[in-house]
Every structure is written in C-alpha cells, then in structure tokens.
Amino acid sequence: MHIIITGGAGFLGARLAAKLLAQGTLAGQPISHVTSLDLAPCPIDDERIDSVVGDISDPSVIERAFREDTIAVCHLAAIVSSHAEAEFDEGMQVNFDATRSLLEACRHRGDHIRFLFSSSLAVFGPGMPSPLNEQTAPQPRSSYGTQKAMSELLVNDYSRRGFIDGRICRLPTIVVRPGRPNRAASSFASSIIREPLGGEEAICPIDPEFAIWICSPETIINNLAHALSLDTERMEVCRTINLPGMSIEVREMIESLERVAGNDASARIRYERDPQIEAIVYSWAPLFDNRYALSLGFDVDENFDDIVRAHQHHMASQ
Amino acid sequence: MHIIITGGAGFLGARLAAKLLAQGTLAGQPISHVTSLDLAPCPIDDERIDSVVGDISDPSVIERAFREDTIAVCHLAAIVSSHAEAEFDEGMQVNFDATRSLLEACRHRGDHIRFLFSSSLAVFGPGMPSPLNEQTAPQPRSSYGTQKAMSELLVNDYSRRGFIDGRICRLPTIVVRPGRPNRAASSFASSIIREPLGGEEAICPIDPEFAIWICSPETIINNLAHALSLDTERMEVCRTINLPGMSIEVREMIESLERVAGNDASARIRYERDPQIEAIVYSWAPLFDNRYALSLGFDVDENFDDIVRAHQHHMASQ
Incomplete structure (x- = not known):
C-alpha cells in the first residue's frame, strides 16, 4: 500500500x-x-x-x-x-x-x-x-x-x-530542528541551541523569561x-x-545548553529583541493540558537536557 | 454614504x-x-x-x-x-x-x-x-x-x-420568523408558534423537553x-x-402559545420526530454566557410570552 x-x-x-x-x-x-x-x-x-x-x-x-x-x-x-x-x-x-x-x-x-x-x-x-x-x-x-x-x-x-x-x-514548537534558520517566527528556539553547539553565534530575539511550548x-x-x-x-x-509538549522558559533552555555543553556554548548567544518576532511568539500559549493526547497514547518529552544531548548526538552522527 | x-x-x-x-x-x-x-x-x-x-x-x-x-x-x-x-x-x-x-x-x-x-x-x-x-x-x-x-x-x-x-x-435561532417554513433545521421553532397563530397545523420534529437558544x-x-x-x-x-439569547424548552414555548392564544392554538401542533432534524438541532448548545455581549451594549429578550404577542401584533398589522 x-x-x-x-x-x-x-x-x-x-x-x-x-x-x-x-x-x-x-x-x-x-x-x-x-x-x-x-x-x-x-x-x-x-x-x-x-x-x-x-x-x-x-x-x-x-x-x-x-x-x-x-x-x-x-x-x-x-x-x-x-x-x-x-x-x-x-x-x-x-x-x-x-x-x-x-x-x-x-x-x-x-x-x-x-x-x-x-x-x-x-x-x-x-x-x-x-x-x-x-x-x-x-x-x-x-x-x-x-x-x-x-x-x-x-x-x-x-x-x-x-x-x-x-x-x-x-x-x-519543535526544538531542536536540524539545519539552518528559516522564516518561522519560532526559528530562534532551535537556533539558540543548534548554532552554539556547532560553534556558531545565535540571536535570541525575545525576552528570555518568556516560556514556550516545545517538543x-x-x-x-x-x-x-x-x-x-x-x-x-x-x-x-x-x-x-x-500534541503533548513541555513548557519551558527560553532562559531554562539556555541553562540546559550550559549544563550540557558549557559556558562557551551559551556565550555564543546574543540578545537582540525583534518586535515582529516577539509579536508573533508572545501570541502563542505557553501551557496546554496534555491529558487528552496522553489518553490516546501519544508521547511526551520530560527533560530539556535530554533534548540538547539528543541533538548533540544527531550532530555527531552526521 | x-x-x-x-x-x-x-x-x-x-x-x-x-x-x-x-x-x-x-x-x-x-x-x-x-x-x-x-x-x-x-x-x-x-x-x-x-x-x-x-x-x-x-x-x-x-x-x-x-x-x-x-x-x-x-x-x-x-x-x-x-x-x-x-x-x-x-x-x-x-x-x-x-x-x-x-x-x-x-x-x-x-x-x-x-x-x-x-x-x-x-x-x-x-x-x-x-x-x-x-x-x-x-x-x-x-x-x-x-x-x-x-x-x-x-x-x-x-x-x-x-x-x-x-x-x-x-x-x-430566531423565533418567530414570519413567512413560510424553510430548509433550516431550526425552521420548526418558528412554525410551532406561527402556524397555530394563523390557524394552521404545525409539526414539532424534536423532543419537546429539548431546550433551544433563541432570540x-x-x-x-x-x-x-x-x-x-x-x-x-x-x-x-x-x-x-x-449575540445574547434566552434558553427555553420547546415545551415552554408551546405553553406560552397556550397562554397567549389558548388551547385551540397549541392543539394544532403535531408531534412527529424527524431524526435528521433532531441530529442537527441536538448538536446545538442550548445555553450561552451573555455577559460579554451585554457589556458591549447588546439587547436581550426576557420573556417568551412577549415574543408570541409581538408576532400576533405583526400578523395583525400585515
């Protein structure tokens, strides 16, 4: 078929x-x-x-x-x-x-x-x-x-x-996407992990205290x-x-990056707020009730450190 | 303009x-x-x-x-x-x-x-x-x-x-619409008042205990x-x-008809349940929170007897 x-x-x-x-x-x-x-x-x-x-x-x-x-x-x-x-x-x-x-x-x-x-x-x-x-x-x-x-x-x-x-x-929002930044307003959420892990600079365009809903x-x-x-x-x-997700502040994502890859990695993030991206991202809800999806047998991530490590592993395997 | x-x-x-x-x-x-x-x-x-x-x-x-x-x-x-x-x-x-x-x-x-x-x-x-x-x-x-x-x-x-x-x-659902029945699943809600007031028979195709949201x-x-x-x-x-409305059971609508126009009027209603109409009407919610609309200055009906009387008055003026 x-x-x-x-x-x-x-x-x-x-x-x-x-x-x-x-x-x-x-x-x-x-x-x-x-x-x-x-x-x-x-x-x-x-x-x-x-x-x-x-x-x-x-x-x-x-x-x-x-x-x-x-x-x-x-x-x-x-x-x-x-x-x-x-x-x-x-x-x-x-x-x-x-x-x-x-x-x-x-x-x-x-x-x-x-x-x-x-x-x-x-x-x-x-x-x-x-x-x-x-x-x-x-x-x-x-x-x-x-x-x-x-x-x-x-x-x-x-x-x-x-x-x-x-x-x-x-x-x-999917984190960490492989590849390059794209025109999605959420693109930064992967960039701030992926680029520093690859030794490159990344820009965080929103307030790091803001929580996003990721998978x-x-x-x-x-x-x-x-x-x-x-x-x-x-x-x-x-x-x-x-679909089930986890709610995490951008600041917490960067703390995970630091725990997994050290201060050198997180130092590669520059903070330059972009009002157009902020307007879109702030309109998204940061917290959902996962119960209905879990009752249907869908999976959920538990720990952001594991997500950073999985991307490291993915990079090493390329 | x-x-x-x-x-x-x-x-x-x-x-x-x-x-x-x-x-x-x-x-x-x-x-x-x-x-x-x-x-x-x-x-x-x-x-x-x-x-x-x-x-x-x-x-x-x-x-x-x-x-x-x-x-x-x-x-x-x-x-x-x-x-x-x-x-x-x-x-x-x-x-x-x-x-x-x-x-x-x-x-x-x-x-x-x-x-x-x-x-x-x-x-x-x-x-x-x-x-x-x-x-x-x-x-x-x-x-x-x-x-x-x-x-x-x-x-x-x-x-x-x-x-x-x-x-x-x-x-x-608007009650009482003037004119003739149409293909709206809600058409009966006007028919059961309008036709008896005009001396004609009407069919009630749903359970009279069912409540509908009307204006x-x-x-x-x-x-x-x-x-x-x-x-x-x-x-x-x-x-x-x-838009604001009132929740009323079909039975209560017919009781209003009786109070305003007597038992002869309500006796003109036949009860013949129609599963296709029931399926659509039962899927509609019978109760809304009017507060947001009222805060913006919209009106609401208070009494179904008044609605029956207004239609009687409308018929007399034609």
Missing part, C-alpha cells in the same frame, strides 16, 4: 517517510511505497520512496502523487508563520487552498483515505484560560494560524461526512506516526489533538 | 435595510443609500434602496453592488443548514467562497470598510462546557457550521491585518444595527460576539 507525504523534502516529512517505512505496516496493511510531494525531492535514499516535485497549490501536481493503492495522505507542507504573515495571498494558496485541493482529491477517490494534517499551536491567540485544551477556541493572531485553523475545520467536516478518515495534530523532533515523529496509526473510533467526534 | 446588505431580499436583510435607513447615520455619517445583493430584489419600497439581483458566489455580481461611497457591508446571505448539509459543494460556494470574495472586494477598495458578518450558534458542537462563551472552541457538527466558522476566522484575520473593520455576530426578530435587528455601529476599539482583539 502507498502513502503520500506532502512536505516530504522537509525535515519532518523526510523523517516521517523513513519512520513509516521502518514501521512497515499501517492498520495491518504492508506499506510498500511512499511518495513525497514537495518543491524539492525527498532527501532520503530509499528505493521505496519517490518524489513528485511541484507546487501543491496546483491541483494537477496533487493528482500526480496518487496511486491506485494510496491509503493515506500525511499533509505537512506549509508556508511558515513569518512568511505567511508577509505574503498573505501566497499563504492562503499554500496553507489553505492546497489543503482543500488535497481533501477534494481524497474525497473523489472515495476510499476513505486516512488524512493526517499537521496543524500548530499558532491557531491559539493570547488571553485564553490556561492551560489550553481541545475545547479552547482558536483565535489566531497570525495569518498562518488562521489558515491552519480554517483547514482544521475542513478536515473535521470531511471526516464527519465520511469523505476521508482525518486526524489533526497541533504541533508544539523534540524524535517525539514529534513518533507522535505523527502514532496519529496516522490511531483508530479514530477511539477519538472524540472532533479529530483535533493538541 | 452607502451600505451593501447581502441577503437583502430575506427577512433579516430587508428589516435591517429599513432599520439602518430609519436610523439615518452610521458612525456620524449620513446613510443615503442601501444596495441589496440577493437572488431576488429587496421587497421594501423605498427609493433609497436598490437591488443587485444575482448570485453572490459570482465575484462580478459582487462588484456591481459597490459604489464610490460604500462604507459598510452587512453580509447576511447564506444557504441554510439543512440545505448546506444536503448540498456540500453548493454550501461551500455560497457560505464560504462568496464570503471570501466579498472580503477580497472590500480589501482591494482599501477603505477599511465596516464588515458585519452574520454567523450562527451552529458553529458549536455538543459536549462543550456549559454555558458557552466566546472562548469556547467551535467544533461544528454540520457543514453549515463549518462554513460559518471558517468564514469567521477569515473575517477576524482580515480585520487584524486592517483590510476591513470586521464584526461577527453569532445569531441564536426575537426585533432584538436581532436591533443587535445587528448595534454591531454595525459599534466602535471595534471597544471589543477584544477577536471580533466575534455570541
């Missing part, structure tokens, strides 16, 4: 492809093939992975990714938050219209395709009762969060109508694979899950 | 046109003209009202409604709940895509147009903490509610970005006009308001 991963060239998409192939089955059926659908080819060298290279906001590109035996779509592709804020129309096309086109493609195949949608804590705005849970209203303060929240509603309605078998994961790459990949495997009969009618 | 009302041929749209012209000004500026945009002409005979007759899901029809001096759009046009449930694609086009086209038309005029969007309690699903308030997550159990909730998110983002000056009113036509019109006049500086960042 065949699985499509949009954003398969990206860090999460490529790791999810590898994870699903290693897992070998989905709902008791063998996974023989994964198609990555992204602007670039999937970087993983495995003959069971092929790449459709193109823009997901073009429905004909989407059609090329489907096969007769497609049983699942993992929709991870998106324009990140700062980019969607700067380019409203492009954000709508990629983050919302393309999601709708993908849902339509699944609906018209009529196979009740499993549809995993990666949403974000950015659907929530400030001023809500804490901790947040699945019953808290999304009141996004960014166009990215708006587009994700609109897509969530659509995935839920398509699921309710039986067009697809959807499941929606709202991702915490490690390993836990996210495990949780996305779990979400795809989950029997949605176990879920409440609404298919939306806030 | 000029105001556009979509759905101006409908019961709410026509009354709102008359109300705004009687009010005479909006934010200190004289209202000289109202354009109704609907599939039929506005039924009100007033030289200050003209009608653009056409389908709002056609952007060129939308363009014809704007004038140089347009300062506000009241977007009331929609396909009702049972209709949107039966015809998914048509519902998406009229309830969501047309809203987006209207927002785009306002954005590209660049005049920070006031945009009043009529949403519905149908954005909420069952199983939420009671009473509901503005911080409760919309988890609609109908495509109509989904399309309204998606449109709300867009109106909020367009407002946040300064493309428009939006305000969103979630309407309770009279008079109060709704006052509240929509108030929402359009409101200085949005007074609102929280999110522009969404649950």
Whole structure:
C-alpha cells in the first residue's frame, strides 16, 4: 500500500517517510511505497520512496502523487508563520487552498483515505484560560494560524461526512530542528541551541523569561506516526489533538545548553529583541493540558537536557 | 454614504435595510443609500434602496453592488443548514467562497470598510462546557457550521491585518420568523408558534423537553444595527460576539402559545420526530454566557410570552 507525504523534502516529512517505512505496516496493511510531494525531492535514499516535485497549490501536481493503492495522505507542507504573515495571498494558496485541493482529491477517490494534517499551536491567540485544551477556541493572531485553523475545520467536516478518515495534530514548537534558520517566527528556539553547539553565534530575539511550548523532533515523529496509526473510533467526534509538549522558559533552555555543553556554548548567544518576532511568539500559549493526547497514547518529552544531548548526538552522527 | 446588505431580499436583510435607513447615520455619517445583493430584489419600497439581483458566489455580481461611497457591508446571505448539509459543494460556494470574495472586494477598495458578518450558534458542537462563551472552541457538527466558522476566522484575520473593520455576530435561532417554513433545521421553532397563530397545523420534529437558544426578530435587528455601529476599539482583539439569547424548552414555548392564544392554538401542533432534524438541532448548545455581549451594549429578550404577542401584533398589522 502507498502513502503520500506532502512536505516530504522537509525535515519532518523526510523523517516521517523513513519512520513509516521502518514501521512497515499501517492498520495491518504492508506499506510498500511512499511518495513525497514537495518543491524539492525527498532527501532520503530509499528505493521505496519517490518524489513528485511541484507546487501543491496546483491541483494537477496533487493528482500526480496518487496511486491506485494510496491509503493515506500525511499533509505537512506549509508556508511558515513569518512568511505567511508577509505574503498573505501566497499563504492562503499554500496553507489553505492546497489543503482543500488535497481533501477534494481524497474525497473523489472515495476510499476513505486516512488524512493526517499537521496543524500548530499558532491557531491559539493570547488571553485564553490556561492551560489550553481541545475545547479552547482558536483565535489566531497570525495569518498562518488562521489558515491552519480554517483547514482544521475542513478536515473535521470531511471526516464527519465520511469523505476521508482525518486526524489533526497541533504541533508544539519543535526544538531542536536540524539545519539552518528559516522564516518561522519560532526559528530562534532551535537556533539558540543548534548554532552554539556547532560553534556558531545565535540571536535570541525575545525576552528570555518568556516560556514556550516545545517538543523534540524524535517525539514529534513518533507522535505523527502514532496519529496516522490511531483508530479514530477511539477519538472524540472532533479529530483535533493538541500534541503533548513541555513548557519551558527560553532562559531554562539556555541553562540546559550550559549544563550540557558549557559556558562557551551559551556565550555564543546574543540578545537582540525583534518586535515582529516577539509579536508573533508572545501570541502563542505557553501551557496546554496534555491529558487528552496522553489518553490516546501519544508521547511526551520530560527533560530539556535530554533534548540538547539528543541533538548533540544527531550532530555527531552526521 | 452607502451600505451593501447581502441577503437583502430575506427577512433579516430587508428589516435591517429599513432599520439602518430609519436610523439615518452610521458612525456620524449620513446613510443615503442601501444596495441589496440577493437572488431576488429587496421587497421594501423605498427609493433609497436598490437591488443587485444575482448570485453572490459570482465575484462580478459582487462588484456591481459597490459604489464610490460604500462604507459598510452587512453580509447576511447564506444557504441554510439543512440545505448546506444536503448540498456540500453548493454550501461551500455560497457560505464560504462568496464570503471570501466579498472580503477580497472590500480589501482591494482599501477603505477599511465596516464588515458585519452574520454567523450562527451552529458553529458549536455538543459536549462543550456549559454555558458557552466566546472562548469556547467551535467544533461544528454540520457543514453549515463549518462554513460559518471558517468564514469567521477569515473575517477576524482580515480585520487584524486592517483590510476591513470586521464584526461577527453569532445569531441564536430566531423565533418567530414570519413567512413560510424553510430548509433550516431550526425552521420548526418558528412554525410551532406561527402556524397555530394563523390557524394552521404545525409539526414539532424534536423532543419537546429539548431546550433551544433563541432570540426575537426585533432584538436581532436591533443587535445587528448595534454591531454595525459599534466602535471595534471597544471589543477584544477577536471580533466575534455570541449575540445574547434566552434558553427555553420547546415545551415552554408551546405553553406560552397556550397562554397567549389558548388551547385551540397549541392543539394544532403535531408531534412527529424527524431524526435528521433532531441530529442537527441536538448538536446545538442550548445555553450561552451573555455577559460579554451585554457589556458591549447588546439587547436581550426576557420573556417568551412577549415574543408570541409581538408576532400576533405583526400578523395583525400585515
């Protein structure tokens, strides 16, 4: 059986492809093939992975990714938050219209395709009762969060109508992402660990006393694979899950870096506050109630020192 | 100055046109003209009202409604709940895509147009903490509610970005609507009062012990006009308001009918439960917290007997 991963060239998409192939089955059926659908080819060298290279906001590109035996779509592709804020129309096309086109493609195949949608804590705005849970209203303060929240509603309605078998994961900020900084407002949260560990300077653009809601790459990949495997009969009618995370102040993250890699590492961080990034990051809730997700068997990180060490290990293995 | 009302041929749209012209000004500026945009002409005979007759899901029809001096759009046009449930694609086009086209038309005029969007309690699903308030997550159990909730998110983002000056009113079920039954799942709530008062039979398709969240036509019109006049500086960042309503069991509504019009009237109601209507109506929350709306100066009904009497009076004046 065949699985499509949009954003398969990206860090999460490529790791999810590898994870699903290693897992070998989905709902008791063998996974023989994964198609990555992204602007670039999937970087993983495995003959069971092929790449459709193109823009997901073009429905004909989407059609090329489907096969007769497609049983699942993992929709991870998106324009990140700062980019969607700067380019409203492009954000709508990629983050919302393309999601709708993908849902339509699944609906018209009529196979009740499993549809995993990666949403974000950015659907929530400030001023809500804490901790947040699945019953808290999304009141996004960014166009990215708006587009994700609109897509969530659509995935839920398509699921309710039986067009697809959807499941929606709202991702915490992922720390430590490998690679280079990107246009996500949250990019600094990985930079302040990753760059100092690599001997480079990093900029912290927000008040270090501010807490953020995070999850490690390993836990996210495990949780996305779990979400795809989950029997949605176990879920409440609404298919939306806030993936578990941990709340940590930026200052505490830097203290972990110091414990793991010494003062030389933390000395590579410069503090230069950026009002545009602050405006977006401060609008995100720093504390969620993990209980619903944990009851469904999702994982959670316990200790930030371990996350820093895991990234060190990842760097050493490259 | 000029105001556009979509759905101006409908019961709410026509009354709102008359109300705004009687009010005479909006934010200190004289209202000289109202354009109704609907599939039929506005039924009100007033030289200050003209009608653009056409389908709002056609952007060129939308363009014809704007004038140089347009300062506000009241977007009331929609396909009702049972209709949107039966015809998914048509519902998406009229309830969501047309809203987006209207927002785009306002954005590209660049005049920070006031945009009043009529949403519905149908954005909420069952199983939420009671009473509901503005911080409760919309988890609609109908495509109509989904399309309204998606449109709300867009109106909020367009407002946040300064493309428009939006305000969103979630309407309770309106009782007593004049006219004939329609395809709204809530249509029975008016029928069981209106038809017996007119000497006709009506069908009650749900369990009479079930409570619904209602508002009279008079109060709704006052509240929509108030929402359009409101200085949005007074609102929280999110522009969404649950309009005030009263919670009443269907049985209590029928007791009011009996008190006002006698046993002959209530004897005209037949009880024939309809599972499709029940499924939609039971998914709606029967109790909201009115405090936020009342703090902004919105009105609320206090007594259902008065609502029955007001409809009797309305019938006598026709």
